[in-house]
Amino acid sequence: xxxxxxxxxxxxxxxxxxxxxxxxxxxxxxxxxxxxxxxxxxxxxxxxxxxxxxxxxxxxxxxxxxxxxxxxxxxxxxxxxxxxxxxxxxxxxxxxxxxxxxxxxxxxxxxxxxxxxxxxxxxxxxxxxxxxxxxxxxxxxxxxxxxxxxxxxxxxxxxxxxxxxxxxxxxxxxxxxxxxxxxxxxxxxxxxxxxxxxxxxxxxxxxxxxxxxxxxxxxxxxxxxxxxxxxxxxxxxxxxxxxxxxxxxxxxxxxxxxxxxxxxxxxxxxxxxxxxxxxxxxxxxxxxxxxxxxxxxxxxxxxxxxxxxxxxxxxxxxxxxxxxxxxxxxxxxxxx
Amino acid sequence: xxxxxxxxxxxxxxxxxxxxxxxxxxxxxxxxxxxxxxxxxxxxxxxxxxxxxxxxxxxxxxxxxxxxxxxxxxxxxxxxxxxxxxxxxxxxxxxxxxxxxxxxxxxxxxxxxxxxxxxxxxxxxxxxxxxxxxxxxxxxxxxxxxxxxxxxxxxxxxxxxxxxxxxxxxxxxxxxxxxxxxxxxxxxxxxxxxxxxxxxxxxxxxxxxxxxxxxxxxxxxxxxxxxxxxxxxxxxxxxxxxxxxxxxxxxxxxxxxxxxxxxxxxxxxxxxxxxxxxxxxxxxxxxxxxxxxxxxxxxxxxxxxxxxxxxxxxxxxxxxxxxxxxxxxxxxxxxxxxxxxxxxxxxxxxxxxxxxxxxxxxxxxxxxxxxxxxxxxxxxxxxxxxxxxxxxxxxx
Numbered sequence: 001x002x003x004x005x006x007x008x009x010x011x012x013x014x015x016x017x018x019x020x021x022x023x024x025x026x027x028x029x030x031x032x033x034x035x036x037x038x039x040x041x042x043x044x045x046x047x048x049x050x051x052x053x054x055x056x057x058x059x060x061x062x063x064x065x066x067x068x069x070x071x072x073x074x075x076x077x078x079x080x081x082x083x084x085x086x087x088x089x090x091x092x093x094x095x096x097x098x099x100x101x102x103x104x105x106x107x108x109x110x111x112x113x114x115x116x117x118x119x120x121x122x123x124x125x126x127x128x129x130x131x132x133x134x135x136x137x138x139x140x141x142x143x144x145x146x147x148x149x150x151x152x153x154x155x156x157x158x159x160x161x162x163x164x165x166x167x168x169x170x171x172x173x174x175x176x177x178x179x180x181x182x183x184x185x186x187x188x189x190x191x192x193x194x195x196x197x198x199x200x201x202x203x204x205x206x207x208x209x210x211x212x213x214x215x216x217x218x219x220x221x222x223x224x225x226x227x228x229x230x231x232x233x234x235x236x237x238x239x240x241x242x243x244x245x246x247x248x249x250x251x252x253x254x255x256x257x258x259x260x261x262x263x264x265x266x267x268x269x270x271x272x273x274x275x276x277x278x279x280x281x282x283x284x285x286x287x288x289x290x291x292x293x294x295x296x297x298x299x300x301x302x303x304x305x306x307x308x309x310x311x312x313x314x315x316x317x318x319x320x321x322x323x324x325x326x327x328x329x330x331x332x333x334x335x336x
Numbered sequence: 337x338x339x340x341x342x343x344x345x346x347x348x349x350x351x352x353x354x355x356x357x358x359x360x361x362x363x364x365x366x367x368x369x370x371x372x373x374x375x376x377x378x379x380x381x382x383x384x385x386x387x388x389x390x391x392x393x394x395x396x397x398x399x400x401x402x403x404x405x406x407x408x409x410x411x412x413x414x415x416x417x418x419x420x421x422x423x424x425x426x427x428x429x430x431x432x433x434x435x436x437x438x439x440x441x442x443x444x445x446x447x448x449x450x451x452x453x454x455x456x457x458x459x460x461x462x463x464x465x466x467x468x469x470x471x472x473x474x475x476x477x478x479x480x481x482x483x484x485x486x487x488x489x490x491x492x493x494x495x496x497x498x499x500x501x502x503x504x505x506x507x508x509x510x511x512x513x514x515x516x517x518x519x520x521x522x523x524x525x526x527x528x529x530x531x532x533x534x535x536x537x538x539x540x541x542x543x544x545x546x547x548x549x550x551x552x553x554x555x556x557x558x559x560x561x562x563x564x565x566x567x568x569x570x571x572x573x574x575x576x577x578x579x580x581x582x583x584x585x586x587x588x589x590x591x592x593x594x595x596x597x598x599x600x601x602x603x604x605x606x607x608x609x610x611x612x613x614x615x616x617x618x619x620x621x622x623x624x625x626x627x628x629x630x631x632x633x634x635x636x637x638x639x640x641x642x643x644x645x646x647x648x649x650x651x652x653x654x655x656x657x658x659x660x661x662x663x664x665x666x667x668x669x670x671x672x673x674x675x676x677x678x679x680x681x682x683x684x685x686x687x688x689x690x691x692x693x694x695x696x697x698x699x700x701x702x703x704x705x706x707x708x709x710x711x712x713x714x715x716x717x718x719x720x721x722x723x724x725x726x727x728x729x730x731x732x
Contacts, residue, residue, distance in 0.1 A: 302554060308546040308547045
């Protein structure tokens with residue numbers, strides 16, 4: 001019984017939140033990694049691209065709510081998601097046309113593109129704050145829990161409760177679907193294959209008749225969709241605030257680099273590694289150990305390795321270790 | 337923002353004319369119009385402006401001077417911005433005194449960087465950090481809100497009376513949160529209670545489940561959230577409710593607001609807390625006056641703001657001067673006995689008495705009684721959440 005309690009407490013505070021957070025990071029990191037692999041630069045504007053897509057989704061969610069539209073137990077934001085993706089696609093294609101295309105034609109070095117993307121980041125940052133404001137926005141509706149802590153305790157009679165939020169379930173399901181679609185697209189379709197060819201060797205791909213403009217456009221389409229989905233899931237699960245999306249950049253990049261930049265599988269693994277380390281290192285293990293260890297060994301303190309304030313430091317340290325000892329990442333991506 | 341812009345524009349327009357005329361005195365209203373307590377600021381500024389308008393319209397201040405409020409944004413969290421705003425009030429607008437600032441950190445910064453060097457009287461309606469009691473102020477700083485050392489004791493009594501002996505404590509990581517958390521922990525442990533964990537939380541994060549995880553591991557019968565309702569405080573409560581870590585919460589003054597009910601409704605039934613407030617006759621009179629002026633008088637610290645502005649103006653009358661060095665010593669005199677009791681709406685009468693050399697004992701909207709280094713003794717309102725409403729239990 002004690003072991004069961006320990007497992008439930010662990011699930012409630014570590015496993016469930018980390019899996020949801022990991023899925024959100026993985027989706028974000030996939031976008032970063034695709035841009036790095038195909039367009040060959042680190043897109044620092046990715047966090048704010050996520051914020052923009054989410055903002056458009058929120059605006060449509062509010063519109064639908066005012067019309068009285070809803071999805072019952074599911075959040076209305078799902079209905080607004082396609083419109084958010086369209087808005088985000090429009091923004092990134094516009095940015096590409098106005099900014100990135102110029103530098104691509106110059107064959108600018110990646111480091112110049114990185115600086116350019118920082119400029120784009122600030123503009124998007126300002127745009128989002130200008131339209132929706134810098135404050136917190138809540139847009140989750142529908143049923144809040146798949147199972148709430150109180151119900152779980154009553155059902156099982158355990159001392160510990162387990163809460164699974166609808167948004168957490170939704171995050172995992174959506175992430176699985178999106179990732180499956182992405183891999184099918186990259187591995188099975190003609191466009192996907194031409195994208196991979198372009199990524200492996202640009203000159204060879206051009207010689208064999210692949211249209212570079214089309215590859216670039218499709219990449220942006222996919223990235224905008226991934227960014228919006230990741231942003232909306234994060235916003236539904238936690239809350240939407242432009243500044244926190246800007247801060248997300250660090251864990252998202254850490255995930256992509258840890259997994260190996262340019263390697264989609266690595267981005268997913270990286271997302272979960274970062275999420276689990278952040279949550280597990282800052283979790284206070286007292287309760288779980290109290291259930292599992294014999295009474296004489298029960299810990300007095302909290303058994304917390306790092307205070308929760310150091311969450312971002314964790315992803316930073318992992319990033320440093322990987323860069324020092326395995327610069328190509330765990331899944332053999334490209335060296336940074 | 338619009339109001340603020342208009343106020344600044346109006347102030348800029350009149351600046352030239354007003355500085356020439358000697359019959360206008362300006363009072364700075366330095367509050368966090370943006371930032372973590374922005375939802376409280378309008379009612380506070382409104383309260384101060386009600387008092388200022390009352391005195392100005394009476395035409396009795398120092399032989400018929402008019403009083404003009406000048407608003408400035410102290411942002412609450414950015415000490416640099418607060419100092420700049422205070423500096424602007426003093427040097428560019430030429431205010432004679434400042435009603436503010438709002439948060440303890442901003443208040444400390446403005447006090448040491450602006451009020452002290454320039455010799456300006458400051459009365460804060462809402463800065464409650466115990467550290468401000470011992471700050472060097474040259475007799476220039478007062479507050480109509482009680483120090484959190486007092487709130488810590490009251491909160492201990494409120495919790496103990498409900499039979500709760502063990503609590504977890506989280507505070508917003510700034511002067512206000514840390515000061516309140518420390519004074520509460522001291523009082524609670526002295527009374528025989530146990531604080532299982534005292535941990536800070538940062539405002540402005542999307543997710544507080546990690547903080548709540550640590551608090552839940554430490555355990556406790558209730559969670560004391562010494563934070564801001566518009567910021568991390570609500571995030572912590574949300575995460576605690578989501579994970580089922582705590583059902584009962586204790587809310588000090590920064591958390592008691594309409595936003596609490598908007599965010600959580602009846603999910604926090606049974607939680608309780610306290611904020612400065614009184615049921616005195618003055619409070620009711622003030623709320624009616626505020627309503628007539630279009631100000632939400634029942635909002636937290638609105639009454640204290642009215643009293644702060646009233647004290648400044650009465651002290652000026654008592655000293656017969658708008659020079660801070662002359663009237664700073666009269667603030668305690670007008671606030672405390674002996675003298676004729678003065679309620680809100682009777683400021684004109686008080687000015688008459690003072691002009692004749694008499695004495696007043698200002699009661700105001702919050703039963704003002706200044707003690708020690710010039711801070712309110714404090715009457716607290718104990719509240720409880722019932723069926724998604726904030727209900728007043730009693731005053732203590």
